[in-house]
Amino acid sequence: xxxxxxPTIWLPFVFxxxxxxxxxxxxxxDGFDLGVGVLFPFAEEDEKDRMIASIGPFWDANETxxxxxxxxxxxxxPSAHGAILTALYLPVAIMLIGLILRGVAFEFRAKAPAxxxxxxxxxxxIGSLMTSLSQGFMLGMYVxxxxxxxxxxxxxxxxxxxLTVGYSFIGAxxxxxxxxxxxxxxxxxxxxxxxxxxxxxxxxxxxxxxxxSTRIFDKWFSFPEALYLSPLPILSALLVFWLWSMLRKMPxxxxxxxxxxxxxxxxxxxxxxxxxxxxxxPYVVPEQITIYEAASAPESLFIILIGTxxxxxxxxxxxxxxxxxxxxxxxxxxxx
Amino acid sequence: MELETLLLSRIQFAANISFHILFPTITIALGWVLLFFKxxxxxxxxxxxxxxxxxxxKIFALSFAMGVVSGITMSFQFGTNWPGFMEKVGNIAGPxxxxxxxxxxxxxxxxLGIMLxxxxxxxxxxxxxxxxxxxxxxxxxxFWIIVLNSWMHTPQGFEMIDGVAxxxxxxxxxxxxxxxxxxxxxxxxxxxxxxFLIAGVSAFRWLIGGRTEGVRVAMKTAIIAAxxxxxxxxxxGDFHGLNTKEYQPAKVAAMEGNWETxxxxxxxxxxxxxxxxxxxxxxxxIPKLASFILTHDWNGxxxxxxxxxxxxxxxxxPRVSPVFWSFRVMVGTGLLMLLVSWTATYMxxxxxxxxxxxxxxMLYGLVGxxxxxxxxxxxxxxxxxxGRQPWLVHGVMTTKEAVADVPAPLVxxxxxxxxxxxxxxxxxxxxxxxxxxxxxxxxxxxxTSIAPSPASVPKAMPAE
Numbered sequence: 001x002x003x004x005x006x007p008t009i010w011l012p013f014v015f016x017x018x019x020x021x022x023x024x025x026x027x028x029x030d031g032f033d034l035g036v037g038v039l040f041p042f043a044e045e046d047e048k049d050r051m052i053a054s055i056g057p058f059w060d061a062n063e064t065x066x067x068x069x070x071x072x073x074x075x076x077x078p079s080a081h082g083a084i085l086t087a088l089y090l091p092v093a094i095m096l097i098g099l100i101l102r103g104v105a106f107e108f109r110a111k112a113p114a115x116x117x118x119x120x121x122x123x124x125x126i127g128s129l130m131t132s133l134s135q136g137f138m139l140g141m142y143v144x145x146x147x148x149x150x151x152x153x154x155x156x157x158x159x160x161x162x163l164t165v166g167y168s169f170i171g172a173x174x175x176x177x178x179x180x181x182x183x184x185x186x187x188x189x190x191x192x193x194x195x196x197x198x199x200x201x202x203x204x205x206x207x208x209x210x211x212x213s214t215r216i217f218d219k220w221f222s223f224p225e226a227l228y229l230s231p232l233p234i235l236s237a238l239l240v241f242w243l244w245s246m247l248r249k250m251p252x253x254x255x256x257x258x259x260x261x262x263x264x265x266x267x268x269x270x271x272x273x274x275x276x277x278x279x280x281x282p283y284v285v286p287e288q289i290t291i292y293e294a295a296s297a298p299e300s301l302f303i304i305l306i307g308t309x310x311x312x313x314x315x316x317x318x319x320x321x322x323x324x325x326x327x328x329x330x331x332x333x334x335x336x
Numbered sequence: 337m338e339l340e341t342l343l344l345s346r347i348q349f350a351a352n353i354s355f356h357i358l359f360p361t362i363t364i365a366l367g368w369v370l371l372f373f374k375x376x377x378x379x380x381x382x383x384x385x386x387x388x389x390x391x392x393x394k395i396f397a398l399s400f401a402m403g404v405v406s407g408i409t410m411s412f413q414f415g416t417n418w419p420g421f422m423e424k425v426g427n428i429a430g431p432x433x434x435x436x437x438x439x440x441x442x443x444x445x446x447x448l449g450i451m452l453x454x455x456x457x458x459x460x461x462x463x464x465x466x467x468x469x470x471x472x473x474x475x476x477x478x479f480w481i482i483v484l485n486s487w488m489h490t491p492q493g494f495e496m497i498d499g500v501a502x503x504x505x506x507x508x509x510x511x512x513x514x515x516x517x518x519x520x521x522x523x524x525x526x527x528x529x530x531x532f533l534i535a536g537v538s539a540f541r542w543l544i545g546g547r548t549e550g551v552r553v554a555m556k557t558a559i560i561a562a563x564x565x566x567x568x569x570x571x572x573g574d575f576h577g578l579n580t581k582e583y584q585p586a587k588v589a590a591m592e593g594n595w596e597t598x599x600x601x602x603x604x605x606x607x608x609x610x611x612x613x614x615x616x617x618x619x620x621x622i623p624k625l626a627s628f629i630l631t632h633d634w635n636g637x638x639x640x641x642x643x644x645x646x647x648x649x650x651x652x653x654p655r656v657s658p659v660f661w662s663f664r665v666m667v668g669t670g671l672l673m674l675l676v677s678w679t680a681t682y683m684x685x686x687x688x689x690x691x692x693x694x695x696x697x698m699l700y701g702l703v704g705x706x707x708x709x710x711x712x713x714x715x716x717x718x719x720x721x722x723g724r725q726p727w728l729v730h731g732v733m734t735t736k737e738a739v740a741d742v743p744a745p746l747v748x749x750x751x752x753x754x755x756x757x758x759x760x761x762x763x764x765x766x767x768x769x770x771x772x773x774x775x776x777x778x779x780x781x782x783x784t785s786i787a788p789s790p791a792s793v794p795k796a797m798p799a800e
Contacts, residue, residue, distance in 0.1 A: 086415065104761060
């Protein structure tokens with residue numbers, strides 16, 4: 001077991017990496033699903049069907065990245081799983097109920113009789129909204145160190161709104177890519193209306209994080225680290241600028257570049273996430289428990305790793321395949 | 337206050353897992369039943385088997401989705417309410433849960449879509465293979481979770497270092513003493529649940545005039561399967577009980593409502609256990625039968641509950657009434673299943689009349705029994721899970737040790753929210769099943785657009 005050095009060091013690191021990647025994939029992929037749900041009330045009835053069709057083939061697999069992320073937290077860092085989720089008890093419960101409503105609404109709105117469809121459309125919207133808000137709230141609380149004070153609470157409410165608007169933004173860029181005509185034009189407007197959520201959200205967290213802990217402050221604002229890290233904020237600013245100038249001119253006549261806003265939004269997401277991961281490493285519970293302290297015994301982690309090495313590439317490959325097969329504009333999906 | 341949190345957390349976990357288990361109970365066996373329909377179709381080329389397949393695959397999809405979303409809740413409950421569990425036995429529970437999650441994940445991503453939407457898009461053998469892999473994967477998922485659950489009842493293959501369990505022997509952990517019994521018992525429970533669901537919904541379609549060949553063949557398959565499986569299940573249940581008596585005698589004592597250790601113990605049919613007085617009121621029993629069932633000897637000695645109270649008064653057995661009653665509900669439902677399925681089979685086989693041999697009262701009875709499997713399965717799980725108390729992992733840690741220090745009102749308010757959502761969804765689920773049944777009985781298509789899950793793919797597949 002000592003092939004790569006001390007397993008109590010590299011195993012927790014590998015699992016933290018796997019978990020981080022799962023969370024990142026989740027917030028991008030389910031981020032656009034949830035965003036589409038949040039935008040639901042702004043769409044006409046027939047547009048709703050097309051919006052559902054644009055995420056229909058993907059949402060289920062997207063959501064399972066959350067299961068994988070939380071599963072990895074649970075099995076690889078059990079004590080952190082307990083500490084984080086106990087502190088976030090109420091928002092977790094709200095998120096779970098939201099996820100349930102959103103998930104079953106997909107099945108029910110297609111199978112239930114027509115008069116009930118409206119009800120399930122509402123369930124889809126409310127579920128997506130509950131999930132987005134509570135995830136944003138949890139993000140804010142996590143950044144502030146999971147302490148329930150009024151200040152942190154207020155900050156978490158802000159991030160809840162920002163993340164929800166941010167999700168609606170990435171959702172709108174997805175709809176731009178997957179639809180055409182009137183709905184696409186509408187989605188461009190939605191994206192223009194939502195981009196501030198992303199900017200303010202990333203801004204608020206970037207500003208708050210260094211002031212919560214001097215350790216994080218030093219990580220960012222000492223020389224030469226500050227120099228190596230400077231591309232991160234500069235690139236992010238350029239991306240925002242590019243996104244904005246693109247959205248102002250959209251939709252383009254030949255629709256060739258419809259994927260670019262989504263790609264740019266994803267890149268922005270990746271950078272924000274990378275910055276956060278850099279800030280918090282090596283802690284899994286901010287300033288309290290490191291990944292090395294929280295990790296399960298190496299022999300148990302090793303067994304899980306074997307399974308992960310088989311399953312993860314399969315899922316990745318499959319995910320790519322399904323996006324390739326369902327590329328292009330969303331069309332009606334049929335059972336047989 | 338602490339006790340309130342403990343009790344409310346237990347009720348919340350029970351509510352979540354009870355709601356969740358309803359859907360795997362259906363998908364575990366329904367996958368194999370669909371494979372059976374598919375194989376019959378491949379062999380005979382008869383359209384009726386595909387008709388049955390097409391209807392039930394939709395129920396499968398719906399149940400699968402319900403299982404997935406309610407399963408997500410489960411993976412959070414460990415952290416929100418029971419952080420002590422993973423801290424102490426995470427090294428063992430972790431890998432088992434990981435394999436459960438990954439099996440489910442794997443399946444969901446790859447084969448379910450082909451099974452649901454691929455019939456006309458992929459070669460027939462690929463569709464059959466996908467159906468098999470989904471059935472197999474669902475069963476594997478159940479296997480891993482039952483391994484973990486059984487290990488909590490009969491733990492072995494580990495050592496405690498600084499109060500934390502470390503695995504020493506994985507094959508001992510996986511093949512722990514109660515696992516084979518519990519797994520078999522649960523798989524059979526799933527098949528019985530599905531048999532009665534198919535029989536009930538088919539009887540409903542038959543009654544309202546949907547008398548197609550597909551309904552006929554599904555109903556006949558389900559009734560005969562139930563009739564064959566129920567005696568096997570009763571036998572397996574008996575073995576499971578004997579295994580429990582060996583490893584968790586306090587649970588068996590509570591199931592039997594037996595307070596005092598003795599020989600020639602009666603089998604109690606009815607009683608109201610009084611926890612305070614530590615005795616039964618209004619007891620009606622059959623002399624010596626409990627001794628005979630548990631020891632296979634009319635005068636065998638059976639341990640009573642009073643043996644599980646320590647000298648300083650600590651009670652190491654579960655509360656008696658819930659275990660006593662849920663056990664009786666399970667056995668009672670099982671006996672009713674035996675009666676109904678054998679009578680119906682006799683009516684079908686008599687003079688080879690087939691489904692036409694079933695009189696109206698029997699059809700109504702089958703409709704009423706549609707969800708009897710759920711009742712028996714839940715009652716069985718309550719028996720075994722409440723029966724494990726006060727232990728969470730038998731002899732290793734108590735439930736009280738694992739509970740999170742969350743304020744009771746918070747646990748209560750989330751519990752109420754979960755219950756409301758679950759009640760609404762359950763009503764919607766049952767409503768939609770019968771709605772689809774009515775719709776097909778009217779001869780309308782139910783195959784229109786649904787938001788399919790990932791793999792509704794394979795336009796790119798070869799041989800098209």
